[in-house]
Amino acid sequence: MKQADRYSRSIAVLKLVLPLGALGLLSSLFLVARDIDPSQAISNAPVDVAELAREPRISGANYAGVTDDGAALTIAASTARADPDATLRLTLTDMRATLETPDGEVTQINAGLGVLDRAAGRVEWRDDVQVTAAQGYALNAAQLFGLLDDTRLWSDQPVLVQGPVGEIRAGQFALQLAEGGARTYVMLFSGGVNLLYDGAE
Amino acid sequence: QGAQFALGGLAQARDLPIEISADQLTVDQATGASVFSGNVVVGQGDVRLAAQSLRVEYGQADTGTINRLVGSGGVTLATLEDAAEADEAIYSVADSTIEMTGNVMLMQGANVLSGDRLNINLNTGQGTIDGRVRTILQPGR
Numbered sequence A: 001m002k003q004a005d006r007y008s009r010s011i012a013v014l015k016l017v018l019p020l021g022a023l024g025l026l027s028s029l030f031l032v033a034r035d036i037d038p039s040q041a042i043s044n045a046p047v048d049v050a051e052l053a054r055e056p057r058i059s060g061a062n063y064a065g066v067t068d069d070g071a072a073l074t075i076a077a078s079t080a081r082a083d084p085d086a087t088l089r090l091t092l093t094d095m096r097a098t099l100e101t102p103d104g105e106v107t108q109i110n111a112g113l114g115v116l117d118r119a120a121g122r123v124e125w126r127d128d129v130q131v132t133a134a135q136g137y138a139l140n141a142a143q144l145f146g147l148l149d150d151t152r153l154w155s156d157q158p159v160l161v162q163g164p165v166g167e168i169r170a171g172q173f174a175l176q177l178a179e180g181g182a183r184t185y186v187m188l189f190s191g192g193v194n195l196l197y198d199g200a201e
Numbered sequence B: 001q002g003a004q005f006a007l008g009g010l011a012q013a014r015d016l017p018i019e020i021s022a023d024q025l026t027v028d029q030a031t032g033a034s035v036f037s038g039n040v041v042v043g044q045g046d047v048r049l050a051a052q053s054l055r056v057e058y059g060q061a062d063t064g065t066i067n068r069l070v071g072s073g074g075v076t077l078a079t080l081e082d083a084a085e086a087d088e089a090i091y092s093v094a095d096s097t098i099e100m101t102g103n104v105m106l107m108q109g110a111n112v113l114s115g116d117r118l119n120i121n122l123n124t125g126q127g128t129i130d131g132r133v134r135t136i137l138q139p140g141r
Helices: A002-030 A049-054
Strands: A057-066 A072-083 A086-100 A106-117 A122-132 A138-147 A152-155 A159-162 A167-177 A185-197 B002-006 B018-022 B024-028 B034-044 B047-058 B066-078 B082-086 B088-092 B097-108 B111-121 B126-130 B134-136
Touching: A072 A106, A086 A122, A106 A138, A138 A167, B002 B111, B018 B047, B034 B066, B047 B088, B066 B097, B082 B111, B097 B126
Parallel strands: none
Antiparallel strands: A057 A072, A072 A086, A086 A106, A106 A122, A122 A138, A138 A152, A138 A159, A152 A167, A159 A167, A167 A185, A185 B018, A185 B024, B002 B126, B018 B034, B024 B034, B034 B047, B047 B066, B066 B082, B066 B088, B082 B097, B088 B097, B097 B111, B111 B126, B111 B134
């Protein structure tokens, strides 16, 4: 008999302790837990939520256009932000542009920052502009401008050019139709040009 | 009939770097034809070649070499002690020779030689001038 009493007594105790434990566990979930503030952004999100919401912004923006003389200009940017007081003027980041002229040559222009101003018909590359042109010419410039309606790229600041046979320093650079109506496109380095050719590599 | 002459004090020009400076360089995007224009000066070692315009002729495709430099519009060649003038000059970079044509005048010290064509080997310093060669010697110099 003794053994049976101990068993039923322990069951009686458990009948009391277990529900109370469950109740305590349950309350810690709601009563004593920290309050969660849904409006507060996730602390480690780098993006400023307020700014994102306020400004109209396109990510993965693309522009494509053809100039009067038939050159195709395409511009891709990771973000394009419209200027509040000039909606046709977009500030672009991480720009990759391609200019395909009718002579079959392709010029690549990349830059960290830029502006596409369709009202003025101009595009501007800033911040570490890298141009990969035809015939093995590649150049770096602080700033580069381009027209949307005619085929003309130009930089009025000094450029450093890696040419097919050597390094070239020039005061200005332009890519445009050759004068005299010939349908050829030329790269014009002006404002004092200096080529260093160190013999057959 | 041609006249021989030797240019003084010429360093081995063959593998010295060439520096071309000018006001402007125009490169045809489709063919790559490059023309320097406006106060063009080609410098290599002690040799200076000045021209109004200079066309660059490259070696075979993408070997990154210059084959010839063709100067026109009045060309002046200057070395340490001598100078030569002509209408045009072709500088074959590969074999370091310069050929000047058209109203050639060679000034060596006080002596002046004129003719129609002048060839110079920049490595040996030897040169010939031919075609109606006339020499003007300064007596007593």
